Amino acid sequence: MFRHSGKTRTLSHNKKIASLLSFVAGLVNVAGFISVQRLTTNVTGHFAFFVDEIFKLQFAESIVYFFFIFFFFSGAFVSSLLVETMMRRNDRFIYIIPGLLESAILLMLAVFGHKLVVNNANFIACSLLFAMGLQNSLVTRISDAMVRTTHLTGLFTDLGIELSQLFFYKKKEQKERLISTIRLRWRIILFFFLGGIAGGILYTYLGFYSLSIPAIILLMGLYYDGVKHKLIKWKRRHDTKEKV
Secondary structure, eight states: OOSOOGGGOOHHHHHHHHHHHHHHHHHHHHHHHHHHSSOOSOSHHHHHHHHHHHHTTOHHHHHHHHHHHHHHHHHHHHHHHHHHHHHHHOGGGTTHHHHHHHHHHHHHHHHHHHHHTTTOHHHHHHHHHHHHHHHHHHHHHHTTTSOOOSOSHHHHHHHHHHHHHTTTOOSHHHHHHHHHHHHHHHHHHHHHHHHHHHHHHHHHHHGGGGGHHHHHHHHHHHHHHHHHHHHHHHHHHHHHHHHO
16 A cells, blocks of 8 residues: 555555554544644644734744644655655665654654653644654655545545535446545545544543554554565466466
């Protein structure tokens, strides 16, 4: 689900990565908000607060919201930069490095978050926004913009458009393709919602240690993808030898 892109990518790959990463994003979204009272998976609200503080001439406060926006943007930039760099060096690790970096950030906050939150709540928010920027850029790149997992605004917009198109698309192929896309959108919403519930429950009992759960889930997804890829390659080589 991480390694396939372009023509080799299927709906099944998108479903798997949508389920995994939207659950991670939903968990981080709720756990992050409970811990530091900041939005940590998107920047729409932060941009509104940023402009509001400027109009109030509260420039010091506006800088904080600017950094929130900047760190999400930086995460997206770094993720794409890593993908482009690895594409030119070793394409086996194209999508693994951003995933590992996101996991490392979440694990770091899981371990040190309870100490940082006392005087560095904004640092925690910036770190989570950077991680979610990494993830959003990564999944957008992999799925050719079919899957976005860190926020639901654009998702509900696409869903509204596609549901309305059901009234007009009459050809069987068009309708089947549209329904499969709609199901993908609902899958993302469902797993984001489930991740949010899990985040609220886990944070109640584990505090910042709850952020280790999405990190572990992401690492398991990367490991599963790597093992499956090796098995497929081994099977192909084995089948080729048998034919020879």
